[in-house]
Amino acid sequence: MVSAPEPSLARLRRVAGAVPDPELPVLTIADLGILRDVRIVGGTAEIDITPTYSGCPAMAEIAAGIIRAVEAAGFGRPRVNTVLSPAWTTDFMTAAARRALREYGIAPPPEAAARRPRFAALPLPCPRCGSAETEELAPFGATACKALWRCRACREPFEHFKCH
Known part of the structure; x- marks a missing residue:
């Protein structure tokens, strides 16, 4: 055996x-x-x-x-x-995770070095068209870890995985 x-x-x-x-x-x-x-x-x-x-x-x-x-x-x-x-924290996410979120249509959290305070004005690129002309619609999306945003350029809504 x-x-x-x-x-x-x-x-x-x-x-x-x-x-x-x-x-x-x-x-x-x-x-x-x-x-x-x-x-x-x-x-x-x-x-x-x-x-x-x-x-x-x-x-x-x-x-x-x-x-x-x-x-x-x-x-x-x-x-x-x-x-x-x-x-x-979102610092634990890999680069592959951030890329997968973007390809899925969710704006990933920024890298730690690129972070700003939560309520600071930050250009959040649209994961669909790349435009920085975006606005937050609601601080919570389908889950508590995401916020709902809209792109002013392509007019598409998208979720943003918030920094933690």
Whole structure:
């Protein structure tokens, strides 16, 4: 009988990290930056995740998605832990996540170096046409982490993933 090789942490990280965010399916939890740590303790896979904000309703679905993916990859039933500190910020998002949001029609948060205070006037480029002639319509969109904007040039509404 040939025994299976010891599961690798890199493979476990890839499997868990590939789970899509249920509210933004163009993003994986790795690209979003909420996948914090993976390890194997006593033969059990443990995965740490951090919510984008306290009370995020997507966390239960994300944990269930991780469990399904990890079990399907042959790691057995994992333990998924919610880690609140340090708190998640949009700084944890990868460049690939920002690009995917833009391609999906959502204006991504600016890079940390480009940030201004929340209520400062900032040109927010339209993810559809690129114009900086945009205006905020509502501070909240379909989810609490997004705001609703409109482009004055192409007249299209779009969401903006807010800085946290």
